[in-house]
Amino acid sequence: EVQLVESGGDLVKPGGSLRLSCAASGFTFSNAWMSWVRQAPGKGLEWIGRIHKRIEGGTTEYAAAVKGRFTISRDDSKNTLYLQLNNLKTEDTAVYYCTARIVAECERWGQGTLVTVSS
Amino acid sequence: QTVVTQEPSLTVSPGGTVTLTCASSTGAVTSGHYPNWVQQKPGHTPRALIYAAINKHSWTPARFSGSLLGDKAALTLSGVQPEDEAEYYCLLFYGDSWVFGGGTKLTVL
Secondary structure (H helix, E strand, C coil), X not given: CCEEEEECCCEECCCCCEEEEEEEECCCHXXXXXXXXXXXXXXXXXXXXXXXXXXXXXXXXXXXXXXXXEEEEEECCCCEEEEEECCCCHHHCEEEEEEEECCCCCCEECCCEEEEECC | CCCEEECCEEEECCCCEEEEEEEECCECCXXXXXXXXXXXXXXXXXXXXXXXXXXXXXXXXXXXXEEEECCEEEEEEECCCHHHCEEEEEEEECCCCEEECCCEEEEXX
């Protein structure tokens, strides 16, 4: 069974940093493109970015809203995806979901982790 | 800034048929946008339903179908069930990024 378990969400002050993790199981993690999606309270889904397979160079792509502040990385030896969030703003407050592309983008979802940015 | 537009809300009667659409600010939605559809029930994690415009995942109920309709992507629910009440999001590919639509709140009444 495919499982994605996010962790690391917390309350952080504006300008602060945070690293989220996503532990994957039930599929060959190294073969999957992985993405992050967020959802602000009461709002819709927002695609943040993704990372390709390591064998394809592990290249990353980001939405314009987060480019330069957020960084996606992966550790295939630990079956774990990461999202480094820097220079956080109040508008970054959201539930952050990890998703896996096994056949299609955002095919499998984790349960999400809440990041709250507030002074 | 690319914008993906969906109907904000739709209402359908149980057993009825409804079509949700997804438009792109850049022009016609094509197979090259690999349209995906995602369902999110209140208080729940999103769940993928359709990918590459027409393809269903193994868990997608048969009453859901995807298509390209004119210059938009479309999600049609036939024989709507009360449990289909949810928010539905489309997701389109733009070369080096993906963009979600604003979502359609489907009410079954």
